[in-house]
Amino acid sequence: MANAEIDVIRSLLASAPRPADLAERRARMDGFGARYTVPDGVRVEPVDAGGVAAEWTVSPEADPSRVVIFLHGGGYISGSIASHRHMVAQLGREARARTLALGYRLAPEHPFPAALEDTLAAYRFLLAQGIKPEHIAFCGESAGGGLALAAMVSLRDAGDPLPACALLSSPWVDLEQTGATMQTKAAVDPLIQKPYLDDLAAQYRHGADARNPLVSPLYADLRGLPPLLVHVGTAETLLYDSIRLAAAAGSADVRVTLDIWPDMIHAFTLFYQQVSVGRQALTQAGAFIRKLAENAGP
Numbered sequence: 001m002a003n004a005e006i007d008v009i010r011s012l013l014a015s016a017p018r019p020a021d022l023a024e025r026r027a028r029m030d031g032f033g034a035r036y037t038v039p040d041g042v043r044v045e046p047v048d049a050g051g052v053a054a055e056w057t058v059s060p061e062a063d064p065s066r067v068v069i070f071l072h073g074g075g076y077i078s079g080s081i082a083s084h085r086h087m088v089a090q091l092g093r094e095a096r097a098r099t100l101a102l103g104y105r106l107a108p109e110h111p112f113p114a115a116l117e118d119t120l121a122a123y124r125f126l127l128a129q130g131i132k133p134e135h136i137a138f139c140g141e142s143a144g145g146g147l148a149l150a151a152m153v154s155l156r157d158a159g160d161p162l163p164a165c166a167l168l169s170s171p172w173v174d175l176e177q178t179g180a181t182m183q184t185k186a187a188v189d190p191l192i193q194k195p196y197l198d199d200l201a202a203q204y205r206h207g208a209d210a211r212n213p214l215v216s217p218l219y220a221d222l223r224g225l226p227p228l229l230v231h232v233g234t235a236e237t238l239l240y241d242s243i244r245l246a247a248a249a250g251s252a253d254v255r256v257t258l259d260i261w262p263d264m265i266h267a268f269t270l271f272y273q274q275v276s277v278g279r280q281a282l283t284q285a286g287a288f289i290r291k292l293a294e295n296a297g298p
Contacts, residue, residue, distance in 0.1 A: 003263040005275045006235075010265070013190050022108075026078040033083035036273050042089040050125030052118045053103035055081045059093040066097035066135045067126055068289060069119075069163075073142030073267055075172070075200035076107045076115060084141070087270050087282070091139060091167075094286020100126070104147070111206030112215055119151040123163070133161035137289045141267055142238070143204075145171025149217040149245075152225050162226050164292045167285045169231045170238055170266050171245060173218040175201040176210045179240030188235040191266045197237075218245055227255040229288045231281055233264025259284070 016032075019025055038044065038057070045056040058064075070088045072079040081103045092099035104118035126136055140148030145168035155162055175197075182194045205215055213220030218241065228249055232242035239260070246258035261268065261277055269285075272278030 003275075003277065005277070006263055006265060006268065006271075008274060009268075009271045010190050018196075022077065026074075026080070029074055029078045030080055030083045032270065033080075033085060036086040038086050038089045039093060042093070044085070044089075047100070049100060049102065050121040050128075052122045052125075053081070054122060055085070055101045055103070057085065057089040057092050057099045057101065059089065059096075061093055061096045062098045063096055064098060065131065066095070067131050068092055068095055068097050068099045068137045068139050069123060069126070069148075070099055070101040071104065071119060071138070071140035071144030071147045072101065073140075073144050073170070073172075074106075075197070076112075076143045076147075076204040077200055078106065079143075084270065087272060090272060091282055091286060094282050095137070095289040096286070097135075097137070097289065107206065108203040112204055112208050115147055115204075116150055116154065116214060119147055120154060123151065123155065124160070127161070134164045136163040137292070138163050138166040139169070139285070139289075140166070140171065141169040141270070143172050143200075145169055146173045146175075146217055149173060149220070149222075149225075150214045153213060153217055153220045153222070156224050162224075165227045165229070165289060166225075167229045167231070167289065168242075168245070169269060169281075169285075170233065170236060171230065171241060172197070172238055173216060173241050173245050175205060175216045177201070179238070179244065181239040182237050185235065185237045185239055189237045189266065190235075192237050194237065218248060222249050222252040222254050225249070225252075225254050227292060228257070229285060230256065230258045231261065231269070231285070232258075233261050233266065233268055235263055236266045238266060257288070
């Protein structure tokens with residue numbers, strides 16, 4: 001049965017098709033976020049996180065010793081702190097943690113590895129502030145999901161302490177677009193199609209190998225990473241990115257939970273104020289993060 005609430009979002013997306021101009025694309029995505037309000041009682045504070053533009057959101061329920069680092073989607077060329085502020089704030093409320101949303105540098109002006117460098121700098125900023133790694137969670141949506149995974153692989157390889165866990169929402173982890181659902185879900189996905197992703201990948205990679213594990217972390221050695229929660233919808237061309245990632249993580253002895261949400265489109269939690277399933281997913285994600293942090297102790 002079709003989901004009436006997500007059909008409203010489909011109509012919204014159809015009424016504002018993606019423009020060709022990059023500046024207009026970025027404005028369009030920020031405009032979607034501007035439709036929604038930050039939850040009541042949430043305090044918003046800009047911060048320089050180790051040289052990276054960032055923003056704290058803090059709810060009254062937040063434990064100041066626990067932090068969720070959020071990496072927005074947008075194919076590495078768009079998206080921002082502003083586009084996802086309302087959803088990040090709600091995730092922090094559910095997780096009872098502060099959230100640190102990163103305004104990492106975007107391609108094509110700043111191609112790979114700029115976004116990865118910014119993510120690592122912000123994580124190390126938190127450690128320098130005295131936040132324990134076991135009280136930090138990564139959360140990434142779409143390109144941000146791939147970026148979160150690449151950051152954890154980099155941290156592990158550098159011998160740095162890893163965060164407690166990661167939430168990966170509709171993660172883009174294969175920049176070659178080889179998943180079967182690139183074709184089989186093309187007719188039902190209102191946002192993401194293979195030619196579009198091919199263009200984004202070329203701009204981000206800027207000549208780097210698409211199978212570089214820090215570009216496409218589906219091909220990384222995932223051993224030793226912390227527990228992962230992967231969210232994805234059935235109406236996504238990126239569905240197989242999540243399915244293959246969960247299989248790769250499980251094969252590498254990583255604890256992983258794959259939750260596939262019927263009828264949901266790409267980045268459906270962005271629309272949680274209109275879509276009840278989005279609210280359910282954020283509640284589940286908050287409980288996942290909260291439980292692991294609480295198990296780590298004070």
